[in-house]
Amino acid sequence: MARWTPPQGGYLKMNVDGRVQVGGGCAGISCVARDEVESFGYSNIERQKQRLPVYKYRTAILYLVETHATTIIVGETGSGKTTQIPQFLKEAGWADGGRVIACTQPRRLAVQAVSSRVAEEMGVKLGEEVGYTIRFEDFTKNGVTMIKFLTDGVLLREMMDDPLLTKYSVIMVDEAHERSISTDILLGLLKKIQRRRPELRLVISSATIEAKSMSSFFTSKRRRQMEDETVGLKMEPAILSVEGRGFTVQIQYVEEPVSNYIQAAVSTILLINDQEPMGDILVFLTGQDDIDSAVHLLHEDIQNRSKNSSGLLILPLYSGLPRAEQELVFAPAPRGKRKVVISTNIAETSLTLEGIVYVIDSGFSKQRFYNPISDIENLVVAPISKASARQRAGRAGRVRPGKCYRLYTEEYFVKEMPNEGIPEIQRSNLVSCVIQLKSLGIDNILGFEWPASPSPEAMVRALEVLYSLGVLDDDAKLTSPDGFQVAEIPLDPMIAKMILSSSQLGCSEEIITIAAVLSIQSIWVSSRGAQKEMDEVKLRFATAEGDHVTFLNVYKGFLQSGKSSQWCYRNFVNYHAMKKVLEVREQLRRTAQRIGLVLKSCEGDILIVRKAITAGFFANACNLEAYSHNGKYKTIRGSQEVYIHPSSVLFRVNPKWVIYHSLVSTDKQYMRNVISIDPSWLREVAPHFYQHQRPSSIPH
């Protein structure tokens, strides 16, 4: 990850381009002038709806959906696709007779935000006519919910119980341009479903999608033949382009490339605060570490220098943040305060934060990159695409005109920034994806029709891992019962396998707690500027066995305290995260019971807990280099150089053999959540995987 040296203070010089890049047209609606901004009404929802560009296309959209199996709708960000199209469909009767209209989103936060907006617009209670489902959370009512927002991942899971998705009349796949891995799998499967259920309508909506390539994906000889069978219904997709945008967003670029985007973002916040009229600020950085640094720098400024900046209300936003803290970004800023939301690209699409007038775009995001040769998946800070940059700018023009400050030059934007990002499926580990397809009965994965084909190497790697986990058999079919059970658990197959093994070993209560903690980004609060104190407190829970066992101690302490928030505060434990752990744990216990696992505690026999972890994560085993003084490990498979992350309780302890849960890549490859193991367990739990290993590298 590139780290730039901070600039020597001072504000950035921005270069205002006269052209309006985002939101230029206002769709025939006259844009409000700045002095009108404050009084721009939120009151009349109906009037707001009618102002949206998509409103003029209502009849056209309904006609196309009626007459075409698939309709592709391309429209600028803010044109009203997400919030309005499901309502049009409902009004036209697509939810009559107990049928449901689905609208998928790549991100959980967007699902929640958009569903509450639509419920508000329709004047109904969220969870009734309009509901939502995200992993571990279902806010819908059978027979009552007519419009359901859900993540694309959840819709994939629903196919396991109902492969033809029979309760849905229309499925709208929103933000298709993001090309998330689940969106791509979903598109491939929906195409298949339409062969069996031509009456199912698809609406694929996107801000920037190359409509032609999506259209050719949904066009085939077979589909043309189907037109003769489906009287009056066209199987070839229709494409509709919704002209018009939200409000004007003026774009500003830096004159010279910035050397440190965090510092540059902070300087720009202060610049806006000093020089621009009231209005909230949304900043796009890459991840929690960047965001924490920016928040820290801003707080320093508030304390040390600028009196003005005391009027700032600073709010971080990232997916690992507990829900209650995420929701703060939606609340209006107190009078006289300017809200500054510092976010990852979680806020890039579908979200409307009402007060946002200014957007600061760092030009970077954290992206997944998987190398099938080394079998390592990293989250890397990488430049965003033009499509993302436009989405980010669009967050400023949602309910009033705005400004977007791009922390890169115009020349870079025009000449170097790629138009579109690489689809996630082409840069991800495919283990979860393969098991999902297998569980849906798609046996010929290599022959599956993908909107963008994944690499054969990644596919083979995934098959190999699943085979070694005992999830697939020699014919690459799901094994029974293990394979089917793993597929039923809505977590990474390695975690699912760990849970399965714990049921056999008699420690499922402990392993389910660990799985719940691992599904949360972090159970610790950020150090509140007291790193040393925090490290000391952490030591109270730490064990020489590693982080997973430490989590068990924290969980135990939390229960013994009577689930006290005070206890959490004293111990630097995030109370909301622990509440989430309880929730997820309950869900996992229910899933485990449903699929026939034995729920049992090992009453403190930590050795079998570590063995169960090894049964899921044997592929992540590492060995400390002989005579290594700097804690250098090598992965058993692939011989990659890795180190224990400083946040791990095993940092500096450096046991000889360890297993990690995930890798993060900064200046080095760091293992996060690490546990020490006995290497003889590796051959015991995964004989196939380690059979070709040099005998000397794994002791018997």
Ligand SMILES: Nc1ncnc2c1ncn2[C@@H]1O[C@H](COP(=O)(O)OP(=O)(O)OP(=O)(O)O)[C@@H](O)[C@H]1O
């Ligand atoms: N929570 C909200 N509060 C106020 N206005 C909102 C809210 N949600 C949506 N809107 C209004 O509706 C407009 C359209 O939002 P919608 O999400 O439907 O657009 P979209 O075309 O799907 O854009 P995107 O591709 O960015 O999601 C917004 O620009 C905003 O004016």
